[in-house]
Amino acid sequence: MLAQVLRTVRQSAGIDLDPSVLYEYPTIRLLSEWLADKHGASFSLGAATNPEEEASDKDKGILGATQNGREKQPVQPTPEPKSAPVPATAVRTGTGPADIAVIGLSCRFPGAETPDGYWRLLSEGRSAIRTVTRDNWTGGAADYAGLLDCSRTMPASHFRLSEEDANAMDPQALLLLEESLKAWHHAGYVPEEIKERSIGVYIGARSRHEPDEASLLQARNPILAVGTNYLAANISQYFDLRGPSVVLDTACSSALVGLNVAVQALLAGEIECALVGGVSLLVSDKSHRLFRQRGILSPEPQFHIFDGKASGVVLSEGAGIVLLKPVAQALIDGDRIYAVIKGVAVNNDGRTAGPAAPNYTAQTEVMRQALVRSGKQPEEIGYIEANGSGSEVNDLLELKATQAVYRKAGGPPLCIGSAKPNIGHPLCAEGIAGLIKLVLMLDRRGYVPFLSGHTPMKHFDIGASPFYFSREHQEWAGPRAAALNCFADGGTNAHIILEGWEELRGLDALRRPLPLPAMEPDGGPGGITGLEGTDDSQPGEAESEPIIWESYA
Incomplete structure (x- = not known):
């Protein structure tokens, strides 16, 4: 329908209309007012010439403002989203009671087995997108994706799970357990230190796992295989955490919506620490077939964003975990602070042209809300990690919305980028991939x-x-300071403001990242098997020393 509107305007008035305008002015009234104001002369030749036509001007919308040579009524500019400007009293220097520290993290993304590997992939400007070669994917058109080499590197027995249960479980659940353990060690904690503490678990994920009947019959605890809540509950049970255990699905923004819930719980004093994460695995070509049917799957292995070649998305997989505490408590506990979350906002697009159609007003509003909550001024933001949709209209709207919030009144140049050309679009793990990238950059x-x-x-x-x-x-x-955009199918938008941690403290006062526990080949304590010490090691390759990632040394 919108394509027909564009074609009609081009044929009748000779205007090659920016397609994102239809989302900025999403009603006939708003669009007709904007056209009359900006291109009124182009439509005057098609004016109605009889009273009946004049009487129906209001209903005709686009042509109604310039009929019969009448003087055009003053057009009111499209109102900006209703949001108070940042008050001077809201501007904070240093840290405030609402600041949340990132004290630990872990991740696995295509081409990156660790946070150090992720940083190398990003800083060296490499892409991990490749042709799909998995045996369980159907033939036909070539598919491209960002894939993990394997989704499981630690024995199930380490997490007190039988191999029968592990074989029936959603592989996303096992990946989350591994990354959660790594995140705690990255923060300098062993499981005994966090046992029975009020720590919440908030996981952004989507599970449609259907184990085969044989695996389910062999499982000792089949509920682990079919309950979506166990993506988070497994973590709480293994570490014996007493805060809430929640799985959220808002598509691409799932992990950041979980982060918003976690931040609220931390500020309310309901929990003392939060584990927030996102995960997505491509176990078949089902997602590719769905995206191809929608016409938004890229036909090539490059993910083009803010680019004239934009032709759709390249799907990927991955997982990431961050550990959060109020800054004041992190300082008391001697935690290493990697970055500070200054403001978070979440909203929804409401009714749009379709379930995946964006809303310019909602995007600007969620950015403004997060900015106000952060106490930052727009010019203080030096980088934007963009959502980046790989489509002309969505990318145009994101650029316009970002400019309207962060540089409408001028200011220093603003760097903008996205990790998607490096790793693809990891679906429910998109938000956490962008967040961890920003934390590493800061x-x-x-x-x-x-x-x-x-x-x-x-x-x-x-x-x-x-x-x-x-x-x-x-x-x-x-x-x-930096900002993160994340806009999802279904319209749930999230925006995060982060800042680098500047305070210098004695190294002896900080917790240090710890090596992972060693494993025996049979899965018990002892030697290591199935773990990767660096991105150059091979899955299943035995190591003689405990794992110490580069950033731990």
Whole structure:
């Protein structure tokens, strides 16, 4: 329908309309007012010439404002989303009671088995997207994806699970257990220290796991295989955590909606610490077939964002975990702080042209809400980790909304980028992938190359805008604060403001990342098997020393 509107406007008035305008002005009244204001002369030749036509001007919408040569009524500009400006009293220096510290993290993404591997992939400007070769995917059109080499590297027995239960379980659940253990060790905690504590678990995920009948019959605890809640409950049970255990599904924004719930619980004093994560695995070509049917699957292995070649998404998989505490408590506990969450906001698009159609007003509003809550001014934000949809309209709207919030009144240049050209679109793990990327950038004080945006967009001139792309790994320039966009199918939007941690403290006062416990080949304590010490090791390769990631040394 919207394509027909564009075609009609082009044929009747000769205007090659920016398609995102239809989302900025999503009703006939708003669109007709905007057209009359910006292109009124182009429509005057098609004016009605009789009273009956004049009487129906209101219903005709687009042509109604300039009928019969009448003087056009003053057009009221489209109102900006209702949001109070950032009051001077809201601007904080240093930390405040609402600041939340990221004290530990872990992740596995395509081409990256650890946070260090993820950082190398990003900083070296590499893409892990490749042709799919999995045996259980159907033939036909070539598929491309960002895939993990394997989704399980630790024996199930380490998590007090039988192999029979593990074989029947959703592999996402086992991946989350592994990454949760790694995150705690990254933060400098062993499981005995967190036992029976009020720690909440908030996982963004979607599970449609249907084990085969034989595996289910052999399982000792078949409920573990079919209960979606166990994606989070397994973590709470293994570590003996007493806070809430929640699984959320808002599609791409799932993990960040979980983060929002966790932050609220931390600020209310309901929990003392939160484990927040997201996961998505591609166990078949079902998602590819669905995205292809929708017409939004990229036909090539490049994920083009803010680029004239944008042609759809490249799907991927992965998992990530972050550990959160109020900054004040993290300092008391001697935690290493990697970044600080200053503001979080979540909303929904409401009714739009379709379940996946964006809402410009809602996008700007969620950004403004997070910015106000952060106490930051727009010019203090030095980087935007974009959602990036790989479609002309969605990418145009995101650029316009971001500019309207962060640089409408001018200010320093604003760097913008996305991890999707590096790893693809990891569905429910998208938000956590962007968050961990930002935490690493802030902690390591550097920008990373953006792999897309080389072909100019038809309706948005990046060169004439406040935005620019980093093309190399370089030192962070300007304020060390950043924002993260995440817009999802179904309309649930999330926006996060983060800041680098500046305070210097004696190294002896900080918790240090710990090596993972060793494993025996049979899954008991002892030697290591099935674990990877660096991204160069091979799955299943035995190691003689406990794992110490590079950032732990």
